[in-house]
Amino acid sequence: MKLSGGCNCGQVRYELDGEPVRVGICHCETCRKSSGSAFSYFGIWPRANAALSGELACWQARAGGERFCPACGSQLFCWADGSDEIEIKLGTLDSPPSTLMPAYELWTIRREPWLAHQNGAEQHARDREQPGA
Template identity: 35%
Template sequence: MSVALPLAGGCQCGALRYELSAPPLMLYACHCTNCQKQTGGAFVLSTGIVENALAFTQGEPARFEWVSDAGNQRYGLFCGACGGRIANGQTPSIGVLSLRAGTFDNTSWVRPAAHIWVKSAQSWVRFQDDDLLYDEQPTDYAPIVERFRSYTGFNA
């Protein structure tokens, strides 16, 4: 897999653009009820990234705060014009953001390494036999990071 840095992306209307200067750490599908409400879908594809590797190159993101299913204080960064969600973070910062994988300009490499919060997954969602599945928030992300690196070639 050959994906060059920086990775660029943005919102649906193009008013908010970003660049990612370091490779993603991992990519997973989150089935929590918060992600379902935010997207209006069954899950969201999130890319774990180093927070300071994300730079907005056009526009300023709007911000929304809530408490996650795990009880953490979270915030979302989104386009104030079209409402497109770009990333989520945690307060206090843990140095990692969840960047929406569908916002990358090039999504040819996007594939989840795991599924989290599967206890909230819609009943019709089917998983593969070899999928990494977590009922809730993982306590150890190393297996997800390792699997992601094994099929993308990205190294942090």
């Protein structure tokens, strides 16, 4: 699988190689505010599978650095320093991400009551349990 995407103004572009490690939805306050929506829809890829181009700005959030385009403000990526994974905001893909189904939902205690949970997706009241933690 090869996917590409970028920001609204086109200054930042990216290409992804291979399937995502996982796909999720987060309803936390940080994700709501950064997405401007009721939740954030994202996919996680190995950092080595993502080729990025263009200038990025960074805002440090609880989960790592939120990377965005300084020209148009589009939120694109998130990764923690030293992490081998990159979180891609799936709404920034060039093609609709219709085949990337969420396998889990985070911060469901903050999910809007009018928004149904995703059938078949793991439900986590807060963050996911980290393997080996």
